[in-house]
Amino acid sequence: MARHLITSAIPYINGIKHLGNLIGSQLPADLYARYLRQRGHEVLFLCATDEHGTPAELAAAKAGQPVAEYCAEMHAVQSRIADGFRLSFDHFGRSSSPQNHALTQAFAGRLDEIGLIREVTEEQVYSKADGRFLPDRYIEGTCPNCGFESARGDQCDNCTKQLDPTDLINPYSTISGSTELEVRETKHLYLRQSQMRAQLAAWIDSKKDWPILTTSIAKKWLNDGDGLQDRGITRDLDWGIPVKKGDADWPGMEGKVFYVWFDAPIEYIACAQEWEDAGKGTDWARWWRTDKGADDVTYTQFMGKDNVPFHTLSFPATILGSQEPWKLVDYIKSFNYLNYDGGQFSTSRGRGVFMDQALELLPPDYWRWWLLSHAPESSDAEFTWENFQTDVNKDLADVLGNFVSRITKFCRSKFGEAVPEGGAYGPAEEKLIADLTTRLQAYEGHMDAMEVRKSAAELRAIWVLGNEYLQANAPWTTFKTDPDTAAMQVRLALNLIRIYAVLSAAFIPDASKVMIDAMQTEDDAWPSDVAAAVMALRAGHAFTVPDNLFRKVTDEERDAWADRFAGTRE
RNA sequence: GGCGCGGUAGCUCAGUUGGUUAGAGCGAACGACUCAUAAUCGUUAGGUCGGGAGUUCAAAUCUCCCCCACGCCA
Numbered sequence: 001m002a003r004h005l006i007t008s009a010i011p012y013i014n015g016i017k018h019l020g021n022l023i024g025s026q027l028p029a030d031l032y033a034r035y036l037r038q039r040g041h042e043v044l045f046l047c048a049t050d051e052h053g054t055p056a057e058l059a060a061a062k063a064g065q066p067v068a069e070y071c072a073e074m075h076a077v078q079s080r081i082a083d084g085f086r087l088s089f090d091h092f093g094r095s096s097s098p099q100n101h102a103l104t105q106a107f108a109g110r111l112d113e114i115g116l117i118r119e120v121t122e123e124q125v126y127s128k129a130d131g132r133f134l135p136d137r138y139i140e141g142t143c144p145n146c147g148f149e150s151a152r153g154d155q156c157d158n159c160t161k162q163l164d165p166t167d168l169i170n171p172y173s174t175i176s177g178s179t180e181l182e183v184r185e186t187k188h189l190y191l192r193q194s195q196m197r198a199q200l201a202a203w204i205d206s207k208k209d210w211p212i213l214t215t216s217i218a219k220k221w222l223n224d225g226d227g228l229q230d231r232g233i234t235r236d237l238d239w240g241i242p243v244k245k246g247d248a249d250w251p252g253m254e255g256k257v258f259y260v261w262f263d264a265p266i267e268y269i270a271c272a273q274e275w276e277d278a279g280k281g282t283d284w285a286r287w288w289r290t291d292k293g294a295d296d297v298t299y300t301q302f303m304g305k306d307n308v309p310f311h312t313l314s315f316p317a318t319i320l321g322s323q324e325p326w327k328l329v330d331y332i333k334s335f336n337y338l339n340y341d342g343g344q345f346s347t348s349r350g351r352g353v354f355m356d357q358a359l360e361l362l363p364p365d366y367w368r369w370w371l372l373s374h375a376p377e378s379s380d381a382e383f384t385w386e387n388f389q390t391d392v393n394k395d396l397a398d399v400l401g402n403f404v405s406r407i408t409k410f411c412r413s414k415f416g417e418a419v420p421e422g423g424a425y426g427p428a429e430e431k432l433i434a435d436l437t438t439r440l441q442a443y444e445g446h447m448d449a450m451e452v453r454k455s456a457a458e459l460r461a462i463w464v465l466g467n468e469y470l471q472a473n474a475p476w477t478t479f480k481t482d483p484d485t486a487a488m489q490v491r492l493a494l495n496l497i498r499i500y501a502v503l504s505a506a507f508i509p510d511a512s513k514v515m516i517d518a519m520q521t522e523d524d525a526w527p528s529d530v531a532a533a534v535m536a537l538r539a540g541h542a543f544t545v546p547d548n549l550f551r552k553v554t555d556e557e558r559d560a561w562a563d564r565f566a567g568t569r570e
Numbered sequence: 571g572g573c574g575c576g577g578u579a580g581c582u583c584a585g586u587u588g589g590u591u592a593g594a595g596c597g598a599a600c601g602a603c604u605c606a607u608a609a610u611c612g613u614u615a616g617g618u619c620g621g622g623a624g625u626u627c628a629a630a631u632c633u634c635c636c637c638c639a640c641g642c643c644a
Binding site for chain 1: 602640642
């Protein structure tokens, strides 16, 4: 029994995420959280929406809503979709929460006390029509180098020359199209990450068991060029957390907010406070403060590879810089990208399947199983409809679903809807128990190590054992000459259904529940002792024959979906 | 242009610190079975491990060069 804090990278608020985002953090985090809970560990699994910044403001404006209202609505949408995929967050918070406001301001004040914050006066482009400072990428104009007319403020996409917004000829705001731009001086706070380089490097180096993908990205940022750079942590925006030192005003920073990258990871902590304040638990500090009981917590973060720098450097810089006893991450599990049929998922082109659409097509288990069994762990992975169809049909419908179907229906027709008696288990059953024990240990090892694909492969192999057993021992043949032995064989197979339900729950929770319900049992104990587990359902125990666990994806559906999600244009 | 991760059977992928005939699942062929969602189980075929050079008694596994794909950065 151990205590595990698990967080998934928090998705940005503007819009619905695609399947690549799902398998990049939330889904594997959920798998791990569910597994650890099943093994009897105490788990706090947190996720939230990342709500601040210019994109949220623009999305709200486009929707014709106040940004706070827009975010509240989108949070509800994302929350509902997360439920749809059975993501078992203990709390799904919001980075715009009052808790995060207070905590972010407290961190900033603390970092300032320690001397890790400096003020910088810089020039930025201000748009009168928009009434706001414009981030570089929201300014376009003609490239002074090649004459390209839609060069962005930070770089010309045509000649790739790096630009400053003030270099552009005839610059305009991409938000309003206005050309009434002017350069204004503005003051911002910078976090002196450069001063923490050695400390962060030592911390990273101490993490010998982290995946290469994680440490290599971190070290690149730490060591490339002039090394880790100081970063601005404030912005001239309306929507965000007001810049304050704790609850005191910050002279000269009136009307400014913290930059999202600073406040978003702090939400991991604030989310635990939200969890407590929502009445879902008590003593949040026990999970986050090593001086208040969190020293025995194992903290694991899940994220896509694009998020690694923030979790290995930026957020730890905040934590370590505060010199307060906050819990630091113990293990970072990062993922590569899932590609869609030879290219990238693309929101703007409508290319690929998004989370809400996926749930319209098929129940969550189908997606969970395919995505997890193809998780992009060692390199980018590939989604194709053909692959999805054959894998889901074979693994879920044919191997697992059909196993449940064939044995429950056989039993019903020969012995009725109750576990039959028969004699004691013999050599064939002992061998199955031994094989199952071996595979179960391998499965546990992979799950403990967060080896997602390998876990899925092992689980599938466990399902196959049931079919092998039935095929080799053929109770339908045995029944003709030796009904008693056939009864024993069926009794074993029915017990396998319960075991499969338990072992599969983290991957396919809905189907798992159907199996448990069909077996009419409350016993969902982990089958550590397989020999005992195959006797959990005793002779005479009533069960029901469930509907088919999984239907098959047809060729027509596959083709129609491939066509529908191909995107509007290349 | 620099850097990073990859390039292993038709497809999706495993391959520990270099060591006997390079593995799995799917797909294919053949066979068995008929309880079941035309499901299941078994057998077989299939790869000069991107190309070249080198180190070594021994390399998919180390070194160098090149090619290809993807990503990041400038």
